[in-house]
Amino acid sequence: MPQLNPSPWFAILITSWLVFATIVLPKILTHTFQNSLSSLSTNPILAEPWNWPWF
Incomplete structure (x- = not known):
């Protein structure tokens, strides 16, 4: 089950938060x-x- 492998999803999460924190x-x-x-x-x-x- 590839959904349970956290390595690609964790990297995407960290990358998106870094972009949000540095640019937006x-x-x-x-x-x-x-x-x-x-x-x-x-x-x-x-x-x-x-x-x-x-009244």
Whole structure:
């Protein structure tokens, strides 16, 4: 059963992770967002109770 022989599959796994770590990962980590992710206001939201006209 060739599926149980780990030598070719382990080499493919290690090679693919090395390619991912050396090429793809730095490109993802250097990505910057165009919009800042800060909140719009720092004032707390004042919640008011609802007036239910049908109750």
